[in-house]
Amino acid sequence: MMTILETRSAPPSAPASRHFDFGAMAAEDRYRLLTAAVLPRPIAWVTSASPAGEINAAPYSFFNVFGSDRPVVALGVLARPERPKDTAANIRATAEFVVNLVPYELAEAMNVTCVDAPAGVDELDLAGLDRGERRGRASAHRSLPGRVRVPADP
Numbered sequence: 513m514m515t516i517l518e519t520r521s522a523p524p525s526a527p528a529s530r531h532f533d534f535g536a537m538a539a540e541d542r543y544r545l546l547t548a549a550v551l552p553r554p555i556a557w558v559t560s561a562s563p564a565g566e567i568n569a570a571p572y573s574f575f576n577v578f579g580s581d582r583p584v585v586a587l588g589v590l591a592r593p594e595r596p597k598d599t600a601a602n603i604r605a606t607a608e609f610v611v612n613l614v615p616y617e618l619a620e621a622m623n624v625t626c627v628d629a630p631a632g633v634d635e636l637d638l639a640g641l642d643r644g645e646r647r648g649r650a651s652a653h654r655s656l657p658g659r660v661r662v663p664a665d666p
């Protein structure tokens with residue numbers, strides 16, 4: 513159950529709140545309601561790599577921070593019946609990912625990377641973007657999956 517309180521001025525006859533019974537709603541309507549009601553949401557533009565090193569990029573708006581020490585972020589990667597999203601598969605396999613925050617000038621490119629490309633296809637290439645150099649070391653064995661390079665970066 514979700515209750516939405518009216519925040520705008522409504523006529524006195526209008527109810528001050530509306531109740532939604534998730535159990536009685538179609539999945540698509542639940543999605544529409546939740547994504548329209550919980551705003552704004554930051555977008556995590558997640559880059560990750562397969563165990564073979566193939567880079568993957570996709571936007572995730574079910575994203576937020578849950579702690580700073582240790583740093584904890586959460587991503588809501590929706591389940592798919594046929595196969596997991598590449599982001600989920602890569603993170604499960606490597607335990608590594610990079611959250612890129614989307615600069616305004618790359619909003620269109622970010623949208624391109626949400627395409628459901630086959631595993632192994634680098635969505636940054638599809639969007640005409642370069643990868644930045646790999647920065648930092650997540651473990652003794654691997655470097656972090658490439659961040660998105662903003663064209664204006666040096």
Ligand SMILES: Cc1cc2nc3c(=O)[nH]c(=O)nc-3n(C[C@H](O)[C@H](O)[C@H](O)COP(=O)(O)O)c2cc1C
Pocket residue numbers: 555568569570571572573574575588589590591596597598599600622623625626627628629
């Ligand atoms: C702005 C935006 C936000 C998105 N947020 C999510 C999200 O929070 N969770 C999700 O599962 N898919 C989300 N998507 C859809 C995924 O980006 C899309 O399914 C993508 O193909 C997944 O790619 P991957 O298989 O490479 O991980 C979003 C798409 C866009 C354009």
